[in-house]
Amino acid sequence: MIREINSKYFVDMLVSGANNLINHRQEVDDMNVFPVPDGDTGTNMSMTMQSCVPGLRANENTTVAKVAASIANDSLRGARGNSGVILSQFLRGFKKAFADSVTCDVALWAKAFKSATDSAYRAVMKPTEGTILTVAREMSECAVKYAPEFEDFHEFFALVTDAGNKALARTPELLPKLKQAGVVDSGGQGLMYIIEGMYYYVSKGKIIELLEDNSANTASAAQTVDEEIRFAYCTECIIDKNEKGKSAFKFKSSVENLGDSMVFVDDDDLVKIHIHTNEPNIVLGEALKIGSLASVKIENMRLQHNDIINSKNDEKAEEPVGEKTKYAFVSVAAGDGLVAVLKDLGVGAIIEGGQTMNPSTEDFLDAIKKINSDNIFVFPNNKNIILAAEQAAKLSDKNIIVVPTTSVTQSMSCMLVFDEEVEADENKSAFEEVIASIKCAQITNAVRDTSVDDVEIKEGDYLSIVDGKIKASEKDTDSAVMAALERMVDEESGTISLFSGADITEDDAEALCEKIEELYPDCDVMHTVGAQPVYHYLISVE
Numbered sequence: 021m022i023r024e025i026n027s028k029y030f031v032d033m034l035v036s037g038a039n040n041l042i043n044h045r046q047e048v049d050d051m052n053v054f055p056v057p058d059g060d061t062g063t064n065m066s067m068t069m070q071s072c073v074p075g076l077r078a079n080e081n082t083t084v085a086k087v088a089a090s091i092a093n094d095s096l097r098g099a100r101g102n103s104g105v106i107l108s109q110f111l112r113g114f115k116k117a118f119a120d121s122v123t124c125d126v127a128l129w130a131k132a133f134k135s136a137t138d139s140a141y142r143a144v145m146k147p148t149e150g151t152i153l154t155v156a157r158e159m160s161e162c163a164v165k166y167a168p169e170f171e172d173f174h175e176f177f178a179l180v181t182d183a184g185n186k187a188l189a190r191t192p193e194l195l196p197k198l199k200q201a202g203v204v205d206s207g208g209q210g211l212m213y214i215i216e217g218m219y220y221y222v223s224k225g226k227i228i229e230l231l232e233d234n235s236a237n238t239a240s241a242a243q244t245v246d247e248e249i250r251f252a253y254c255t256e257c258i259i260d261k262n263e264k265g266k267s268a269f270k271f272k273s274s275v276e277n278l279g280d281s282m283v284f285v286d287d288d289d290l291v292k293i294h295i296h297t298n299e300p301n302i303v304l305g306e307a308l309k310i311g312s313l314a315s316v317k318i319e320n321m322r323l324q325h326n327d328i329i330n331s332k333n334d335e336k337a338e339e340p341v342g343e344k345t346k347y348a349f350v351s352v353a354a355g356d357g358l359v360a361v362l363k364d365l366g367v368g369a370i371i372e373g374g375q376t377m378n379p380s381t382e383d384f385l386d387a388i389k390k391i392n393s394d395n396i397f398v399f400p401n402n403k404n405i406i407l408a409a410e411q412a413a414k415l416s417d418k419n420i421i422v423v424p425t426t427s428v429t430q431s432m433s434c435m436l437v438f439d440e441e442v443e444a445d446e447n448k449s450a451f452e453e454v455i456a457s458i459k460c461a462q463i464t465n466a467v468r469d470t471s472v473d474d475v476e477i478k479e480g481d482y483l484s485i486v487d488g489k490i491k492a493s494e495k496d497t498d499s500a501v502m503a504a505l506e507r508m509v510d511e512e513s514g515t516i517s518l519f520s521g522a523d524i525t526e527d528d529a530e531a532l533c534e535k536i537e538e539l540y541p542d543c544d545v546m547h548t549v550g551a552q553p554v555y556h557y558l559i560s561v562e
Contacts, residue, residue: 133180460487
């Protein structure tokens with residue numbers, strides 16, 4: 021009977037869970053709802069967990085509290101993609117629950133599981149059921165409900181693991197798109213591989229071995245939904261409570277409808293809130309009702325901007341070098357041609373990545389450290405990278421604004437309208453107008469047979485993905501491009517830009533452009549060799 025676990029036991033559980041996820045990461049990647057070769061929830065979560073292992077080993081002979089603190093910090097910095105960021109917030113919840121604990125029993129584990137789930141839900145402005153959140157919640161509810169009936173950690177963990185697998189199996193009933201694709205939620209599956217790996221150690225007394233060909237040394241892509249920014253002021257404050265230990269739920273309720281992108285942390289003696297709002301004065305007024313303001317930060321997001329990195333400098337440089345500039349820019353991109361265009365447009369720092377290779381929070385922080393600028397714009401250029409970029413912005417003390425670009429073509433258009441002579445708010449407004457007006461598409465191959473939004477898809481087909489939605493499935497690249505343009509070009513369109521991928525010859529691309537010019541004589545057709553992976557063509561219409 022296992023009544024209590026110590027720090028070494030806790031570390032071995034976590035390492036076993038991480039190894040189990042890494043060994044199954046390809047299976048999780050393949051659960052991508054869209055049948056495109058950029059699904060990488062498994063890889064993102066694996067790399068997030070793997071980033072924590074050195075810190076775990078360094079703390080295995082301390083306390084469970086120190087182990088929890090280590091994984092909370094390391095997972096936040098190593099988080100990749102939305103799934104990795106949510107996982108990092110889940111792990112953060114253990115830190116709060118374990119506090120100063122030396123060891124952990126069943127009752128404390130149930131409390132920690134509940135704290136982890138609450139932390140993950142708080143990290144998402146609009147939680148969606150049928151996802152990793154549902155799986156975590158149902159496990160934590162089971163843990164809290166049945167903990168009083170158990171002393172044996174083994175029996176208790178078996179029950180909680182079973183509850184998680186049952187919750188995972190129900191995710192397609194909660195999210196129709198999962199049922200249509202014939203998969204369970206990939207983030208939930210990733211979490212269950214971690215939990216099952218931990219349970220394996222509890223039941224067998226040994227760590228699941230890491231398969232040699234399954235080291236998580238690559239990154240890829242996942243899916244998220246980013247929201248249009250409608251609120252101007254990024255408002256953050258830390259409040260020292262008047263009454264230690266008193267819940268700040270009433271304060272949270274009074275301000276959560278005043279904006280979006282809210283992150284709320286309620287500890288015993290302080291509250292931290294981050295919210296995008298048009299009424300920061302009301303937020304601060306409500307804050308003063310529960311305590312004193314320890315710190316306040318309000319930024320007009322139309323005034324925030326990015327910076328230039330001296331890319332020739334040592335990657336690990338801690339201090340920015342060179343003469344300070346007014347503006348600088350950081351962009352995510354993959355493909356020599358895309359990188360060259362961004363640099364020509366004035367982007368000083370390129371973080372290698374994008375589809376199938378999501379940068380981590382730490383990658384953004386490393387780039388930001390080298391920048392000597394008053395205002396730093398960050399272009400994630402992928403829906404799945406925005407959360408990691410935003411986490412980096414919160415961890416940095418520099419003036420950083422994450423522009424929620426979902427395509428590298430959007431960041432290029434932003435750079436074309438950038439004006440160094442005008443104030444930051446004018447540039448930010450121009451960026452917002454560009455992002456709203458540009459139409460983007462990607463052409464890639466289907467990795468399995470399926471049906472999405474009434475489009476019948478066969479493995480190997482060429483998919484036309486327009487503004488994030490699959491619109492057509494064709495038998496060749498040219499037909500897929502034409503199908504995309506048919507849905508993008510209208511009487512107001514003036515420019516069609518194509519960026520050919522690494523597997524497209526320049527002759528084939530030029531021949532395609534000639535066809536497009538014949539079909540759309542009123543549009544300027546521009547071709548650039550992007551050399552990007554995964555996507556045969558990136559297309560923008562303005």
